[in-house]
Amino acid sequence: MGYLLGMTAELAMQASSTPTLHPDGASPDLSVSAAPDAPALDGAALARLDRWWRAANYLSVGQIYLMGDPLLREPLTPEAIKPRLLGHWGTTPGLNLVWAHANRCIRERDLDALYVAGPGHGGPAVVANAWLEGTWSQVYPDVTRDEAGMTRLFRQFSFPGGIPSHAAADVPGSLHEGGELGYALMHAVGAVFDDPALTVFCVIGDGEAETGPLAASWQSTKFLDAARDGAVLPILHLNGFKIANPTVLARMGEDELDALMRGNGWDPVVVAGPMEGEDAAAVHQRLAAAMDACLDAIAAIQAAAREHAAAHDGDPGERPRWPMIVLRTPKGWTGPGLVDGRQVEGTWRSHQVPLAGVRGDDGHRRQLEEWLRSYRPEELFDELGQPTPELLENATEGARRMSANPKTNGGTVMRPLRLPDWTGYGVQVPSPGTRLHSATGVLGEWLRDVAAANEHTFRLFGPDEVASNRLQAVLEVTGRSFADGPGPQDEHVARNGRVVEVLSEHLCQGWLEGYLLTGRHGLLTSYEAFIHIVDSMVNQHAKWLKVTRLLDWREPLASLNYLLTSHVWRQDHNGSSHQDPGFLDHVVNKRAEIVRVYLPPDANTLLSTMDHCLRSKHYINVVVAGKQPQHDYLTVDEAIAHCTRGVGRWAWASTDDAVEPDVVIACAGEVPTLEALAATDLLRRHLPDLKVRFVNVVDLMRLQAESEHPHGMSDTDFDALFTRDRPVVFAFHGYPTLVHRLTYRRTNHANIHVRGFKDEGTTTTPFDMVMLNDLDRYRLVMDVIDRVPGMAVRHAGLRQAMDDARLEARRHAYTHGEDPDEISGWVWPHGS
């Protein structure tokens, strides 16, 4: 036990018994570059590092176990021990070790650096370091940097009313909670995009390294521009175990691990130890040498790339091989070696709390005390519980503190985008529903100029769909980022491109999150159905936004903006795998103050909506819009008014002037709006006396009660628009239950009849797709006949004719392979 303990014989054996599978039979000596002839650290430097590490470890153990007597003035009493012991010790000493070493490098090189703790469960580590650096007390003045504050610091950890056990939003310097594993490296890479001065120390646990998102994110090397972007130094921390199992990366052969990292474009340096007979000093020396080597390599890479870029119009030249560190230290290092006769340090048994039942078990309590005293707190803290000056020799200052880097509180450095006036990009609409535009094609022109006007603070991310989604105008001002450079047949591919396209929604999302979290802006485009791939990442970001709203020292971020444009109603030939509008339901489950959903039906409303979203802060904005040529309905001025209201009656489509309507036809979404309008046209032709109110919804959350969502309409407004008692036939883009759920408290709810997506698609034409889902114009007319009192009897013939028209339209499609002209060529014939 104790921090000076070397790697156990078993651990050493385990490390050496890993199979050697390299084909050429040679076992590469990986630690060469980290074991120079002269030690990296002199005695004083070594002592500084070790003191910091001991202090952070002491404070970490204290957080897990203690609620009193933080300086061990007395032998530990049961009362000083928390009744519930929670937290994750296993990863913590490694996190502290890296922090201590990063501090040395920051001081020596004046680095602008931040720290991403992939093993975010090691919350005690990041909290301890923030306290040592004084940041915790700045942000939470009641937790002073002295004995009283230390008591609070210990007590609050994983304690009722206190802080979670993770590197959560509460922790200054954290921009990554790490509760759900897989996103550390993405966040780190997103953070350095367009920030050439920044270095991120990114610790990745060997548990996290098994996840898909993390496995993919090693390929970030292909999307970093060494000239324009900063650098990430990944530290793959292999302590060998997850909760109860060995880890894949820790057990593969050294040569396999080396190949894996090299194959992903990295140049790994392995730091392992302590070996039998060594103490921690040996690991300090090796890690310090490795960090110096890596940071030297990064500096050289950046210098070369920047020189190349200056001479070659921004092109940074050949992709470099970025350095990284593989750090092999025992799990729970410096913790109890044996507990009740079983090995704990260096095994999965130290994953959480190595000593259990400490309050009641005198032996365990003595062992805890011995463990704590092994860090020699008397050398670290003075009589008042303040860090000693010697300890603080390893501290960084001001904004150089990783716990206080303003970029980890992105809102403080975020500047609004310079947005060109979107109205200059709007389309002319001489008469509604008669001319076609691709809404996203129109948006692309504006986004091009947004990208041009904000070349260091705005990026477009997507799974290879920017052009497919008609946003290709953006490529006129910047290329698609690809560090391996353009090939002969590539178009708009550039090593310094700023449109980021990779076939991984996870990477797109994670990079964008990192970019936003450090104060920049962006937009993610995706297929609507496949955005579910990042459901859980959206959850985690939404939680981050929710919690940070409550922390007055955190400033709001730019919103996370989605443009879902290959939407479910246009997936006819793709079949059911591409059809699922449930992402809307997923985000609506998030806190109301965080989530906005927009369904602009045409080009001008899409422009207005995106302009609003890119100006907004601290939301998740989901915009669903069409990319296929589609009717324009609203002029620029009308779009401004309509989008400002979020929902409204379209006068030119309504026939209820000065009277109560017989029926309200409502719609939300590109295709539903088209079908609802076509149904309204049919009603006007066949039932000219019927008073129809036509309502379009752009801002979906307007439907919800005022009490439940900040955008919610008042009941008065809702009743005025949707009436208190008239039938409402609602054509909706998503699953119908969502509209019911949003409106179920409304007066007229029982009369709202929703047609939406039913998962019935198969290979078909667009119109057959809406017909299969019962959202077609003819069905909507039938719904009106069925629901307006008295009509079913009087208009049985029309109802039958509508049903015949549906079947005839389907028969046409099945025979000819396309919709009949009266459907594909329909226009709104009644003017404005």
Added chain:
Amino acid sequence: MGYLLGMTAELAMQASSTPTLHPDGASPDLSVSAAPDAPALDGAALARLDRWWRAANYLSVGQIYLMGDPLLREPLTPEAIKPRLLGHWGTTPGLNLVWAHANRCIRERDLDALYVAGPGHGGPAVVANAWLEGTWSQVYPDVTRDEAGMTRLFRQFSFPGGIPSHAAADVPGSLHEGGELGYALMHAVGAVFDDPALTVFCVIGDGEAETGPLAASWQSTKFLDAARDGAVLPILHLNGFKIANPTVLARMGEDELDALMRGNGWDPVVVAGPMEGEDAAAVHQRLAAAMDACLDAIAAIQAAAREHAAAHDGDPGERPRWPMIVLRTPKGWTGPGLVDGRQVEGTWRSHQVPLAGVRGDDGHRRQLEEWLRSYRPEELFDELGQPTPELLENATEGARRMSANPKTNGGTVMRPLRLPDWTGYGVQVPSPGTRLHSATGVLGEWLRDVAAANEHTFRLFGPDEVASNRLQAVLEVTGRSFADGPGPQDEHVARNGRVVEVLSEHLCQGWLEGYLLTGRHGLLTSYEAFIHIVDSMVNQHAKWLKVTRLLDWREPLASLNYLLTSHVWRQDHNGSSHQDPGFLDHVVNKRAEIVRVYLPPDANTLLSTMDHCLRSKHYINVVVAGKQPQHDYLTVDEAIAHCTRGVGRWAWASTDDAVEPDVVIACAGEVPTLEALAATDLLRRHLPDLKVRFVNVVDLMRLQAESEHPHGMSDTDFDALFTRDRPVVFAFHGYPTLVHRLTYRRTNHANIHVRGFKDEGTTTTPFDMVMLNDLDRYRLVMDVIDRVPGMAVRHAGLRQAMDDARLEARRHAYTHGEDPDEISGWVWPHGS
């Protein structure tokens, strides 16, 4: 143009210009093992392969373009061309190439093989091969294997009323749709688990290879047992481009790609071509040699492992390095080279339809005809349009056809599990609510015996949580699978273990899907909050289940079973990242006939539920249950009755005998049931005259209307249980809106007041957690007082006392770090 075209100069340049970054400077000669001195194929064998490939390519192009004259009896007319051209040509020739070669190997080695088409967008390929093998016509008798059938085959593809453009469920031989990318290799690996005779040819596109799930699944090498499992031969098909971008894996250096694959435990053979001056024959020779080499290596690996296992109690010995193929061929190979002056073959421009507007553009139509005729259809099909005998020389027979392997229609080979009688594992419940058990701990004993009784057909999957979730009894009969074998400190880790634990929900899900799709059974355990990670995979599997229900030739599979046991109400110290019950909402969005949600409140109901789930077919069963020691409520017999009904009144907790209740207290879920019972206890003490009906819901879908879900209660039954007009206070495990959504058509809906999860958790104690979410016992009592007419005035004092009790309980927790005894030690004091 034409299939004989060699690799273009540009492509060759591109291949040779990839950077060489191997540290030792040596560029490994990767194709050595694939370029033997003597050609792998003699002339006849080469001709056989090439004929098949040409035929499949011809049929693929026909599907994309033609709706008439499939044998080109006349020059192509506009009427023979489909009006909408849909489909993905780019990947298709590669898929056909691999199929043709796999057929040769199957014939020569009598392999039991199936084919996973990762680039599932290449639907024309798998459809074409199924038709050539006669399977399509067996399954769809109207699509005969002759000219009339060929017309139907062509016409139906991506045509209204026809089939999707993917390797969808409609395609015999497909168990993997490939619409959402990332899961090919997982499905392939899951398919070979416990099936030593099976070989899966798994084609992975370079687009898919960029996804996180696919990147992680290369590590499947660590979870394959060469003795007990079959083999996967991955064929990484690099054609260089995605939709509009180059791909990461195709552009990295050969040495990097080799390192990446070796680092993941594979032994890659590269087959590239055609090089300048070569024709397809050269690629055929190299691919045939590579396939033979790989299949020889697999046979040798399996023989050695099986010998070792026989001598070592099932241990297969050291992890082998599995062979794989990297296949570099031009995108859209054999398609149009130049179109309108631009290179299409070998570029991203051939991703979908290389020739557009073919109906109206005479030049393009001539080019299409030339392209089709380049396959020399007259050599492939006779006058009747039937495959010639020479063509069929490359066919496989009966169940050896990959399109007809019964394992791709898993229900046909699936046998029910042998399930021990669960009632023997039930706990004694002398009096409800007085004794504690870990429900999952009890379940573990039964699962142990399920695993023992079904050692080739049942597996447990999870992200390292089997022990943490108290199911460790299973480890008494089989270990945790880990091909790198146990280390000194590992427990229950074995190379031939059948509990599959990896820190990737994606891998767990994908492997289990592959296992189920091939006719076996399994269970996935996970944290409730993190199961959102696989939302989109669940979508895709649900769609597969939905579609296959409609195909009478597909037999039902075993259900996909989830046990979510580290649920959201027990994440107090973990903070908000671990708190999200929204997976229930996500699955309820799926088709009603597919989805079941169970919330058993104690050990016996959990046993009964899991027994039911493991017997069920073709569902997605989501079971949420507690792992912490929790009260037992129902005896085995009571649990049987209660779970059979799915919802019911608990008589011993109710006081409405022979009278209408004043209030219904309903609950669903472990923690809500506890709080609802404790509230009922408080009501009985303080308001002994109040008539309370206590209702517990196990089967959530019972709440839904009979018309909407097969499990839905009739309105009569619902009204009888929940009354037509009495207040219902409902304590619910998930988000409250879900109960509203399920019940909104019910008579009494307006009186249903739901308390559920609100995302308010922070670091707290279990009781504080329920209090923060307003679901605690005191709040429920206050709800009753607020809602039963007349009580608010009469019992204002009691209401205040309840509120005081809440605050006092919180104060206790915040002071002492644990809940007060009256809460943590509460038992149901009223007997049964």
